[in-house]
Amino acid sequence: MHETILEKVSSLFLFQSMDFAVLDWKFHILDKGIVQKYSAGEILLSTREKPIGLAVLLDGSAQIISGDEGHPVLLRTITAGDSFGAASLFSRERNYRTCVRSLRACQVFYIPDRLVLEICLQEPAAAQNYIAFLSDRISFLNRKITAFTAGSVQERLVLYLLHLPLGSDGSWELDTSYGELSERLGVGRASLYRALDSLCADGYIKREKKKVTPLQLEKLELMIQ
Secondary structure, eight states: OHHHHHHHHHTSGGGTTSOHHHHHHHHOHHHHOEEEEEOTTOEEEOSSSOOSEEEEEEESEEEEEESOTTSOEEEEEEETTOEEOTTTTTOOOSSOSEEEEESSOEEEEEEEHHHHHHHHHHOHHHHHHHHHHHHHHHHHHHHHHHHHHTSOHHHHHHHHHHTSOBOTTSOEEOSSOHHHHHHHHTSOHHHHHHHHHHHHHTTSEEEETTEEEESSHHHHHHTTO
């Protein structure tokens, strides 16, 4: 497990282009970090509680969800090596806007907020990495907002698919029923099926039940630029 933690944490955006061995020697990151285990369906980050710290998913997978409990919107699915909690870590709001829920049993490594702050204050490169990461997340959310407010049904669907993890067979496995997916996307079920059929007919995807295979991934990505 130590090797897994070292691999995932040292690859975190915060330490990009930095010597992690030196940072760990200076700040004792691996020793001060907190490892927690979760079962499938558990909440990793609540909209009501302050984050434990900057989180790195060591294994398993989870969903990042935004919106109220009655109308949740899937922002993206994360897998081993991905992080969460960066946007809310130093927020002054008490009610955070994001919820993270495990899809499968997983383990998470948390770097406590005080330690993240200490690293950023003493290492300008780390602070720059943090700012760059948050800037990228803002750009992503702007695209997400555009797709869900002004985008077509097809664009909403493509954006949803692109943020599912690709399986070892190169396919996306839908994590919900088509009926629930239409509700998440804010579209009618018939419209959703028409968008799926259109993408299949145009040769962008291949669909078999809840498995969707991208045939022209680059063109799908261009649809939401």
